[in-house]
């Protein structure tokens with residue numbers, strides 16, 4: 001399982017909160033619990049786990065209880081309640097029936113916490129990632145279908161409030177872009 005820690009060069013470029021988050025997993029005394037939670041995906045984007053999304057902050061084992069700390073993405077994102085339920089279910093399936101999910105609001109989640117693998121998975125899923133989505137171009141947003149930078153914004157709100165709707169002027173396909181925050 002990927003623990004997210006690969007090279008110190010890469011880590012140095014990460015936001016400090018994201019560096020610390022990866023360190024908590026790398027140093028954890030209960031790695032099996034983190035691994036069990038890799039099965040919990042964002043219900044809106046089923047190709048990305050809550051770990052890759054930067055939502056899963058900490059997992060601790062205290063007197064037989066599992067304490068899971070998560071930081072919501074966008075405030076009011078309805079997916080968060082589902083994620084918390086899925087955390088409880090995943091740990092129950094791993095043999096831990098006593099789970100408490102704690103929500104940590106500060107520091108606020110940022111799209112810069114989304115891991116590189118997940119940015120790529122987003123693109124393959126048909127959603128333009130929040131970072132630069134163009135390969136070898138100066139443009140910021142490119143069509144996830146054909147890679148063209150010839151795109152225009154249709155609406156600030158796409159299929160969910162977390163995403164904006166764009167349309168590609170080359171392949172004519174509409175697509176969502178994960179809004180950077």
Ligand SMILES: [Zn+2]
Pocket residue numbers: 143144145146147148168169170171172173
């Ligand atoms: Zn296109």
